[in-house]
Amino acid sequence: MKTRVILSIIFTLIAADITAQNSQVLYFMDLPQNHLVNPAFRPSNRIYVGLPGITGIDATVRNNIFSFSDFLPEGREINEATIPFLNSDFDTQGFLSGLKEKNYFEPDGMVQLLGLGFSPQIDNDLYVFLDINDHVSGGMVLPRDFFRLVFEGNQNLAGQTFDLSATRMNAMYYREIGIGASKNITPRLRFGAKARVLFGMAAANLRNYGLNLIVNEDYTNSLEANMALNISGPVNVVTDERGRIEDVDIDDERFNDGREIAKFLTNTRNAGFGLDLGAEFVATERLTLSASITDVGFIKWTSDLSNLETTDTIMLSGLDIQDVYNGTATFDDVTGSLIDSLKNSFVAINDPTRFTTKLPVGFTVGGKFDLNEKFSVGLLSYTQISDQQIKEAVTLSGNMNLGNTLTATLAYTACNHTYDNLGLGIGVRASVFQFYFLCDRVPLNWKRTGGSGEEIFLPAGWNTLHARLGMNLVFGNRGNDNY
Numbered sequence: 221m222k223t224r225v226i227l228s229i230i231f232t233l234i235a236a237d238i239t240a241q242n243s244q245v246l247y248f249m250d251l252p253q254n255h256l257v258n259p260a261f262r263p264s265n266r267i268y269v270g271l272p273g274i275t276g277i278d279a280t281v282r283n284n285i286f287s288f289s290d291f292l293p294e295g296r297e298i299n300e301a302t303i304p305f306l307n308s309d310f311d312t313q314g315f316l317s318g319l320k321e322k323n324y325f326e327p328d329g330m331v332q333l334l335g336l337g338f339s340p341q342i343d344n345d346l347y348v349f350l351d352i353n354d355h356v357s358g359g360m361v362l363p364r365d366f367f368r369l370v371f372e373g374n375q376n377l378a379g380q381t382f383d384l385s386a387t388r389m390n391a392m393y394y395r396e397i398g399i400g401a402s403k404n405i406t407p408r409l410r411f412g413a414k415a416r417v418l419f420g421m422a423a424a425n426l427r428n429y430g431l432n433l434i435v436n437e438d439y440t441n442s443l444e445a446n447m448a449l450n451i452s453g454p455v456n457v458v459t460d461e462r463g464r465i466e467d468v469d470i471d472d473e474r475f476n477d478g479r480e481i482a483k484f485l486t487n488t489r490n491a492g493f494g495l496d497l498g499a500e501f502v503a504t505e506r507l508t509l510s511a512s513i514t515d516v517g518f519i520k521w522t523s524d525l526s527n528l529e530t531t532d533t534i535m536l537s538g539l540d541i542q543d544v545y546n547g548t549a550t551f552d553d554v555t556g557s558l559i560d561s562l563k564n565s566f567v568a569i570n571d572p573t574r575f576t577t578k579l580p581v582g583f584t585v586g587g588k589f590d591l592n593e594k595f596s597v598g599l600l601s602y603t604q605i606s607d608q609q610i611k612e613a614v615t616l617s618g619n620m621n622l623g624n625t626l627t628a629t630l631a632y633t634a635c636n637h638t639y640d641n642l643g644l645g646i647g648v649r650a651s652v653f654q655f656y657f658l659c660d661r662v663p664l665n666w667k668r669t670g671g672s673g674e675e676i677f678l679p680a681g682w683n684t685l686h687a688r689l690g691m692n693l694v695f696g697n698r699g700n701d702n703y
Contacts, residue, residue: 418493432444442536464565512582633660
């Protein structure tokens with residue numbers, strides 16, 4: 221299967237730096253936001269207030285397929301003619317050898333609309349917090365054979381059948397209203413929990429029940445597909461008299477009226493529930509252990525539904541990137557023919573049914589050793605289960621917390637099959653204003669790209685990004701004597 225839609229999504233999301241909640245750097249910092257990664261944590265300030273769009277903007281891209289260097293030609297203008305993988309000198313075998321059996325691309329985004337946290341005067345041990353956050357998340361999983369079909373060419377693969385049933389895709393936009401609290405159960409053990417009510421705005425979910433591609437002897441392709449695409453959102457599905465898809469586009473009329481926009485943004489019909497749990501244990505005077513499970517939840521989609529399905533054997537032209545390399549076809553030819561074939565194979569269901577999506581669950585286990593009152597070292601393991609895949613990241617960090625004024629972390633993370641990930645986080649308080657910025661992977665290798673006179677420096681081997689920045693209003697200082 222060779223699809224312009226998939227590649228276009230990849231390119232767009234890489235360029236957009238769409239954004240997620242987990243952060244290895246944030247975990248040991250003295251910031252109000254650290255309850256997002258472990259609800260047992262509380263900051264040293266007694267009260268914090270988060271303002272819409274100012275307190276938290278969070279961005280994540282996880283990807284083990286491409287890096288920036290696959291799209292950015294060194295020292296040349298960026299256009300279709302200079303993108304490395306679209307040119308015959310691209311090292312296709314080197315690229316394919318670096319792929320896994322299952323390859324993923326996962327952008328995630330969060331904007332904090334409101335935040336509040338406080339320790340009441342009557343119980344200094346209790347910490348209560350409230351969050352309203354908007355999330356945009358997406359993901360795709362593509363088997364290695366997908367890329368072999370794209371890059372090796374049908375002439376080299378004639379007569380073979382490829383199982384693409386591991387292909388997965390999903391995207392959703394939802395809002396969470398979460399309220400939680402943490403408190404000491406014993407003098408050494410602290411427990412926290414956060415309940416989250418979820419409201420879905422829009423979603424697309426591809427269910428793959430079977431997908432096989434046969435490369436025929438005449439170099440055409442036969443795609444045996446058993447798939448369903450569930451959509452909830454303001455879209456128009458245009459069909460012919462047989463119910464086959466002619467077009468799917470955004471319902472623009474829904475966004476021409478302020479009331480309709482407000483109705484979309486305040487939709488509560490797609491409801492769900494989520495739960496975060498966390499614990500922190502003071503093992504010794506210097507050693508603190510912690511663990512959390514986050515994003516356990518689901519959303520049931522019941523409004524603006526469209527169900528599309530196909531059980532056809534789809535005939536494809538057999539065009540691939542090799543045809544682009546030898547000049548017998550353009551990239552638009554390769555992808556355009558596929559889009560038309562796939563689009564015409566799907567049938568719209570007259571009576572669409574509800575569907576459910578799950579959040580990607582995260583498990584975190586950490587330990588922090590205090591060198592003195594201001595400096596500590598931390599070790600952290602984070603595991604995420606998403607789209608039937610398990611991703612693991614391990615972080616070693618050095619942390620500095622100077623009272624309620626300055627918090628900083630320098631971290632090294634092994635994740636995403638890369639081992640050169642240095643992260644940095646810093647938070648500074650000036651009066652009631654606390655400014656913070658953190659990046660879980662600071663790119664170390666940069667290269668010059670762009671045309672003459674318009675050259676810019678961009679990271680070269682960057683395939684994972686997590687960044688967070690914002691400003692909190694903070695009041696009071698409990699001090700660092702948490703227990």
